[in-house]
Every structure is written in C-alpha cells, then in structure tokens.
Amino acid sequence: MKELKRVGPLQAAKQFIFAHYPNCQGALLAGSVIRGEATHTSDLDLVIFDESLTSSFRESLIEFGWAIEVFAHNLTSYQAFFKSDFERARPSLPRMISEGIILVDNGIVQSIKKEAKQLLEKGPEKWTKETIELKRYFISDALDDLIGSSNKSEALFIANTLAYITHEFVLRTNGHWIGDSKWIVRSLNHYNESFSKEFVEAFDTFYKTRNKDKVIQLVDKVLEPYGGRLFEGFSLWKKRLNE
The missing domain is CATH 3.30.460.10 (Beta Polymerase, domain 2)
Structure with missing residues (x-):
C-alpha cells in the first residue's frame, strides 16, 4: 500500500x-x-x-x-x-x-x-558592570578547568559549558539576543559571521583533535577588552562585619 x-x-x-x-x-x-x-x-x-x-x-x-x-x-x-x-x-x-x-x-x-x-x-537588557564581572569570572574558571583537565570525558562537558557561557558573554556585552541549541550559532551569525566562524572552528577543532589552543585563544580574545581572565580579587556575597 x-x-x-x-x-x-x-x-x-x-x-x-x-x-x-x-x-x-x-x-x-x-x-x-x-x-x-x-x-x-x-x-x-x-x-x-x-x-x-x-x-x-x-x-x-x-x-x-x-x-x-x-x-x-x-x-x-x-x-x-x-x-x-x-x-x-x-x-x-x-x-x-x-x-x-x-x-x-x-x-x-x-x-x-x-x-x-x-x-x-x-534588544535585551544591558548587563551591569557587576554582571559582566561575574560572567567573566565564570568563563575564566571554566577555561582554567579545560586547560587543566587531563580527562577526555570531563573535558568534553567543560568545553560545552565554556562554549555556551562564552557565546552568552559575547552577545550580551554587544547588546544582542542569545540562543540555545541550534540558535547559538544562528545568534552568533546574526551578530558577526566572521566571529561565528572563528567560534565554531575553535570548538570543532577541540572536539575532533582535543587540541585546546584555538579555544584558549578565542576565549582570551573575548575577555581581553574587559580585563582578561578574572580570579584574584573576585568576591561574591561577601559582607563586612561593620556593614
């Protein structure tokens, strides 16, 4: 039939x-x-x-x-x-x-x-300086985890997290909507096709070869205008006794 x-x-x-x-x-x-x-x-x-x-x-x-x-x-x-x-x-x-x-x-x-x-x-609401610092810290932390990881299985999921929060940082700091799943690439293309190609190539290279260099270079490039990686001096929810 x-x-x-x-x-x-x-x-x-x-x-x-x-x-x-x-x-x-x-x-x-x-x-x-x-x-x-x-x-x-x-x-x-x-x-x-x-x-x-x-x-x-x-x-x-x-x-x-x-x-x-x-x-x-x-x-x-x-x-x-x-x-x-x-x-x-x-x-x-x-x-x-x-x-x-x-x-x-x-x-x-x-x-x-x-x-x-x-x-x-x-467009989306503009991020505050405090939010940018917070996101910068989380990206730096994930990047350090990827650099230090010697476990291939764990590194895959660290890279997944790093890709998402890096795309979010780029788009939000530039006043663009973010995406999820297939809309991550679509949103990056809408922002800047050249950067989107660089972004995809960096993570694609890591997934195929486990070479981290392009991902590290990409993330450092994204963070550089905001002061680079952030660890020392960052604090969250800290209150002083005399406050």
Missing part, C-alpha cells in the same frame, strides 16, 4: 487551524519551514490567539502528515512570555510572531506582530 504524500506546510497549517481552532482571532505559521531552512525532521510551529482560552499552553501533535507544535494564547497571555523572553534574552515567541506568516487575523495579529518586532529591535 502506497504511503500518502503529505500536503505542503501552509496547506497543512490552514487545515489544522480550520479543524481545531475555527473561531480563533489569529493564527500564524512560524519556524524553519517559513525561513526556507526546513529539514526532513522539521515540524510546523503554529501560534494561536483565541480569546476563549483561560491560559496559554503548548501542545505537540501529528496531523496531516506533519509534526505540529502549537503555542496557544489568549489575547493577553502572550505578554507574559514576551516579558520572560526579554529577561532571559532569548526571544523565542517574539521571533516566531514577528517572522510568522499570518493564517488568520480578525484584526489583532498585526498589532501583536508590531509589539514583537519592537521588542526584537530593542
């Missing part, structure tokens, strides 16, 4: 909305399929606005030949997610809404897309 060919992403998204949310006030199709980055494992990311919902929720289903991720909101719940995404500097929902293709709009989606776009253009 022949397997039925699945319909296109836009058609599947519209069929899903019609079947499950026929009375919604707004709906968008977002994610890799609308950015031209879809792979054979890509799903459909659907953002729904329905005033009848008492709260937001996320749901995963398989219908019309597609894995479908639903991000459902009423007409105000999305604002709490905007706030949370702003505070963590990872604008998942604003990005989906800003780039999404409108499937349904009963007069509310354009204004929400405008909110999302304004938040993305604003």
Whole structure:
C-alpha cells in the first residue's frame, strides 16, 4: 500500500487551524519551514490567539502528515512570555510572531506582530558592570578547568559549558539576543559571521583533535577588552562585619 504524500506546510497549517481552532482571532505559521531552512525532521510551529482560552499552553501533535507544535494564547497571555523572553534574552515567541506568516487575523495579529518586532529591535537588557564581572569570572574558571583537565570525558562537558557561557558573554556585552541549541550559532551569525566562524572552528577543532589552543585563544580574545581572565580579587556575597 502506497504511503500518502503529505500536503505542503501552509496547506497543512490552514487545515489544522480550520479543524481545531475555527473561531480563533489569529493564527500564524512560524519556524524553519517559513525561513526556507526546513529539514526532513522539521515540524510546523503554529501560534494561536483565541480569546476563549483561560491560559496559554503548548501542545505537540501529528496531523496531516506533519509534526505540529502549537503555542496557544489568549489575547493577553502572550505578554507574559514576551516579558520572560526579554529577561532571559532569548526571544523565542517574539521571533516566531514577528517572522510568522499570518493564517488568520480578525484584526489583532498585526498589532501583536508590531509589539514583537519592537521588542526584537530593542534588544535585551544591558548587563551591569557587576554582571559582566561575574560572567567573566565564570568563563575564566571554566577555561582554567579545560586547560587543566587531563580527562577526555570531563573535558568534553567543560568545553560545552565554556562554549555556551562564552557565546552568552559575547552577545550580551554587544547588546544582542542569545540562543540555545541550534540558535547559538544562528545568534552568533546574526551578530558577526566572521566571529561565528572563528567560534565554531575553535570548538570543532577541540572536539575532533582535543587540541585546546584555538579555544584558549578565542576565549582570551573575548575577555581581553574587559580585563582578561578574572580570579584574584573576585568576591561574591561577601559582607563586612561593620556593614
């Protein structure tokens, strides 16, 4: 028996909305399929606005030949997610809404897309000097752990941590949104493609050969404008007796 060919992403998204949310006030199709980055494992990311919902929720289903991720909101719940995404500097929902293709709009989606776009253009909250010092210390500590590690298994996970906190430091100190998983590289590319290539090459070299030199050079280069590695003199939560 022949397997039925699945319909296109836009058609599947519209069929899903019609079947499950026929009375919604707004709906968008977002994610890799609308950015031209879809792979054979890509799903459909659907953002729904329905005033009848008492709260937001996320749901995963398989219908019309597609894995479908639903991000459902009423007409105000999305604002709490905007706030949370702003505070963590990872604008998942604003990005989906800003780039999404409108499937349904009963007069509310354009204004929400405008909110999302304004938040993305604003960028994350600026780090304080104290936060920069704290992050600088943690990066220095992880780098020292990597340099001193002779355990290959442990070094892999030290490098993972170092890659994440270094990408975070670079992007936040330059006023850019950070990423997670595949969005780490995407966020670095958005900031500076040349640096992103250098970043990937340094860690790729370590993972393939266990040679740490390029990672060490990269991290030192990142920290240098802020005073380099930090250990001596750093303190956290220290209180004096006369305070």
